[in-house]
Amino acid sequence: MSKKILITGGAGYIGTILTSSMLRQNYKVRVIDNLLYGGEAILPFLLDKNYEFIKGDIREKDLLEKVVQDIDGIVHLAAIVGFPICSVIPDVALEVNVEATKNLVELAAKNKVKRFVFASTYSNYGVADDIVTEESLLNPVSLYAETKIKGEKIVLEGDNTNTKPTVLRFATAFGFSPRMRFDLIINQFTLEMELNKKLEVYQKNYYRSYVHVQDIVKTIIMVLEAEESLVSRQIFNVGGNELNYTKEEIAMIIKRFIPEAKLIVKDYSIDGDMRSIRVSYDKVKKVLGFKPSWSVEKGIEEMLGIIRNKIISNPKDPRYYQLSAVK
Ligand SMILES: NC(=O)c1ccc[n+]([C@@H]2O[C@H](COP(=O)([O-])OP(=O)(O)OC[C@H]3O[C@@H](n4cnc5c(N)ncnc54)[C@H](O)[C@@H]3O)[C@@H](O)[C@H]2O)c1
Known part of the structure; x- marks a missing residue:
């Protein structure tokens, strides 16, 4: 079992939940x-003797060289995440998501790091009529997905004599994290419907796939602890077959919790994100025995608790939205 783990992007939405789970x-x-x-989300971890934080940019190779010393595994989450921000800073997206990944993979091999988990995305499948599996053709419709596909290739084709790499293609996450994101569909729709008592949904028939952030973290740890032969150079979709929904279906589920809210659904797209995909999660279930514990309904209840109790006092604060990093 890998015991000392480097998490790149560990102050992020998934990274802070992963940190807290691993420390426990x-x-x-x-x-x-x-x-x-920002760094507020990592404050509680700084008190833990098993936690070490290095503020730095993974594009700095000299720094990376030091950071990968004396560790058993790497979970590589750091990235410019999502299609809107990648299209605003395409050069940075390529440097962080592709070039820095290449350096990290090389350094992991050189330092004989045993495990390498790469955070990828089901966005790589783009648009597909049939249900996609890990074997399906990739059809990226954004620079974000293009950078992630390049990252996957680097990770899987790198020197794996000592380092066993695994690619995880996460569905769209939902749920609470200390580094909150209100730009993820279920979190965003729940917030808007609760605050405005009204929600407009575009691309109503577009399928997306969802997974709770706690379930993502569970899978990452399962991979780190799995038999090497089960996960080495493998790709897994991470989610559940029952968690493929159209946008309209998601909005209808949220409306059940906020019946007074008005729901307006439209067929067309306003933001150019044309992804529509249903994903098969048979492999992760069969090989790792992973099944999501969180339904969409449970995630919405959790989110409404956060909003209604004002645990996050100003959910409209730009820092909860990816584009704030470039403003
Ligand atoms: N959240 C999702 O729905 C989802 C779905 C599929 C895949 N993923 C992947 O999971 C990973 C984590 O996503 P997230 O939702 O936690 O996003 P996030 O933006 O909250 O986290 C990314 C973290 O990386 C850090 N980072 C960015 N550039 C860096 C750099 N140059 N040097 C050091 N740190 C840097 C950021 O500060 C941030 O803390 C990403 O690789 C993403 O592509 C996320």
């Missing part, structure tokens, strides 16, 4: 992050 399971955690969305 007695891992030693080292994080590198340049705090694009």
Whole structure:
């Protein structure tokens, strides 16, 4: 079992939940992050003797060289995440998501790091009529997905004599995290419907796939602890077959919790994000025995608790939205 883990992007939405879960399971955690969305979310971890934080940019190779010393595994989450921000800063997206990944993979091999988990996305499938599996053709419709596909190739084709790489293609996450994101569909729709008592949904028949952030974290740890032969050079879709929904279906589920809200659905697209995909999660279930514990309904209840109790006092604060990093 890998015990000292480097998490790149460990101050992020997934990274802070992963950190807290790993510390609870007695891992030693080292994080590198340049705090694009601030550092408040990591404050509680700084008290833990098993936690080490390095503020820095993964594009700095000299720094990376030091950061990968003396660790058993890497979970590589740091990235410019999502299609809107990647299209605003395409050069940075390529440097971080592709070039820095290449350096990290090389350094992992050189330092004989045993495991390497790469955070990828089901966005790589783009648009497809049939249900997609890990074998399906990739059809990226954004620079974000293009950079992630390049990252996957680097990770899977790198020197794996000592380092066993695994690619995880996460569905769209939902749920609470100390580094909150209100730009993820379920979180965003729940917030808007609760605050405005009204929601307009575009591309109503477009399928997306969803997974709770706690379930993402569970899978990452399962991969780190799995038999090497099960995960080495493998790609897994991470989610659940029952969690493929159209946008309209998601909005209808949220409306059940906020019946007084008005729902307006439209067929057309306003933001140019043309992804529509249904994903098969048979492989992750069969090989790792992973099944999501969180339904969409449970995630919405959790989110409404956060909003209604004002645990996050100003959910409209730009820092909860990816584009704030470039403003
Ligand atoms: N959240 C999702 O729905 C989802 C879905 C599929 C895949 N993913 C992947 O999971 C990973 C984590 O996503 P997230 O939702 O936690 O996003 P996030 O933006 O909250 O986290 C990314 C973290 O990386 C850090 N970072 C960015 N550039 C950096 C750099 N140059 N040097 C050091 N740190 C840097 C940011 O400060 C941030 O803390 C990403 O690789 C993303 O592509 C996320």
